[in-house]
Amino acid sequence: MKVAIASDHGGNQLREEIKNLLDELEISYEDFGCNCTTSVDYPDYALPVAKKVASGEFDRGILICGTGIGMSISANKVKGIRCALVHDVFTARVTREHNDSNVLAMGERVIGPGLAREIAKAWLTSDFEGGRHANRIGKITEYEEQNN
Secondary structure (H helix, E strand, O other), X not given: OEEEEEEOHHHHHHHHHHXXXXXXXXXXXXXXXXXXXXXXXXXXXXXXXXXXHHHOOOOEEEEEEOOOHHHXXXXXXXXXXXXXXXXXXXXXXXXXXXXXXXXXXXXOOOOXXXXXXXXXXXXXXXXXXXXXXXXXXXXXXXXXXXXX
């Protein structure tokens, strides 16, 4: 698995924590920034990661900002992206199993590093179940194809 990861200024510390987790899990990743403490615009980081995942260059993406909201909204504008904003372990697992999410968004100002690691680990180690869920994802994909 290859993961693209990025944050804005509000998610720098949590991004570093998740990079440590990726190293521990021996998951390959590329860090797309940001490496600053001054205010930046989250779409400048979310969109490149989402495009890399949508193109197939990366299997999954992880985006972090203050709340995760801006990152998830931005990423979901990219055709083929199913970004889930998650703040608990249960929904992290279920969004992979049922929704085949390919990008995870989290908020550094919402959750702490311990919980963020648990969320990311659950999301990274869960697989899409297919079955009835595949039909639902197919409907989303069909809509995207017809309307973008």
